[in-house]
């Protein structure tokens with residue numbers, strides 16, 4: 001490469017996986033948050049050796065070989081308590097428990113003490129609950145790829161779970177064919193990941209509205225109403241609790257309207273047929289149509305896509321602990337659009353970010369979350385939108401939102 005600096009994935013397609021930073025031999029890459037809070041690699045020109053390892057490892061620039069879907073199953077764990085802690089049918093918990101019971105190590109996404117989402121690992125079943133449940137925020141890599149490599153080198157079995165782009169990054173860090181037989185990867189059908197900056201501002205304002213100074217627990221997929229009508233739940237130190245169904249919770253609503261997804265998620269390169277993992281887990285939203293006998297409105301059902309022999313063996317090793325049936329691959333994937341199609345860029349995303357630092361987030365989301373035809377005039381009459389947002393009063397509590 002001579003003395004040229006590496007040209008990494010452009011910010012519009014960078015999935016922020018941090019594989020480039022992990023492999024740099026002189027630690028010349030730091031992941032720095034951009035103005036929307038998504039971390040992006042910054043190369044230290046003074047230290048870079050121009051070796052090109054970061055470019056060769058980037059899963060966007062050098063995608064690893066894909067694994068096609070061989071089988072699809074509908075499945076629900078028999079463990080009722082674990083099912084209620086999980087986002088869909090609790091299959092991740094069964095797979096992870098099996099690997100831990102055989103002496104392996106499990107990697108997954110957890111909340112840290114400030115409720116940032118980070119990758120971490122565990123060796124005990126009692127620690128697994130921290131990985132359960134979808135956390136709708138960009139997950140930071142936190143040194144996980146190299147830690148997994150150390151365990152694999154030591155001969156340990158590793159189950160690594162995360163978004164499909166993180167799993168493609170891991171494959172590149174390890175080398176495409178290395179450690180097959182020891183490494184099992186479990187990904188999700190992925191809608192996209194929201195900005196950590198918006199998430200932290202949301203939590204801060206939630207604390208203010210509740211008059212609390214500490215959050216002690218969060219569940220982005222609380223099944224207290226049902227799996228279909230999931231809720232955001234936040235538990236505060238004083239015993240107060242905020243619970244709100246997804247269609248009214250401002251953060252989840254903004255997430256589902258794509259106001260603050262990572263820009264790379266609008267043209268994701270890690271969906272079918274580009275998945276690299278052994279197993280993909282999803283919500284089986286259309287289970288009533290394909291497997292009415294498995295339908296459980298309260299607890300939920302997983303759609304499991306199996307990509308490899310290792311993935312199939314792991315699924316077969318847990319069949320006594322779940323109810324499961326095979327379903328047609330193409331038809332069930334077609335019924336889950338996020339398995340193939342990227343989220344569409346929100347028409348108001350640009351305006352939302354222009355207004356982001358000018359207003360309290362709850363006010364802003366109250367305005368942007370309910371778009372209607374007159375809001376399409378905002379580009380013609382920008383001042384008009386400021387008058388509206390300024391006049392929004394965020395209620396200190398929404399009685400209809402607490403269950």
Ligand SMILES: Cc1cc2nc3c(=O)[nH]c(=O)nc-3n(C[C@H](O)[C@H](O)[C@H](O)COP(=O)(O)OP(=O)(O)OC[C@H]3O[C@@H](n4cnc5c(N)ncnc54)[C@H](O)[C@@H]3O)c2cc1C
Nearest residue numbers: 086087088090091092108109132133135161191282283338
């Ligand atoms: C960000 C995100 C978006 C998703 N979007 C869809 C979708 O559009 N359609 C669909 O059908 N399914 C989607 N899923 C998958 C689905 O919601 C369940 O996660 C999946 O079915 C597994 O459920 P489970 O009950 O077996 O296990 P759970 O206990 O619910 O799964 C936990 C798993 O999710 C991982 N995880 C949680 N949060 C993150 C995160 N921020 N980054 C990386 N990994 C994370 C953990 O590491 C663990 O492997 C999404 C999941 C995530 C994390």
Ligand code: SF4
Nearest residue numbers: 024048049051052054
């Ligand atoms: S080119 Fe080599 S030294 Fe320079 S940032 Fe990339 S990996 Fe590091």
Ligand code: SF4
Nearest residue numbers: 014015017018020058
């Ligand atoms: S390796 Fe990951 S973080 Fe680095 S440039 Fe590529 S996509 Fe972005």
Ligand code: SF4
Nearest residue numbers: 015165190192265268
């Ligand atoms: S949508 Fe694609 S790029 Fe975005 S987090 Fe999911 S797998 Fe990664």
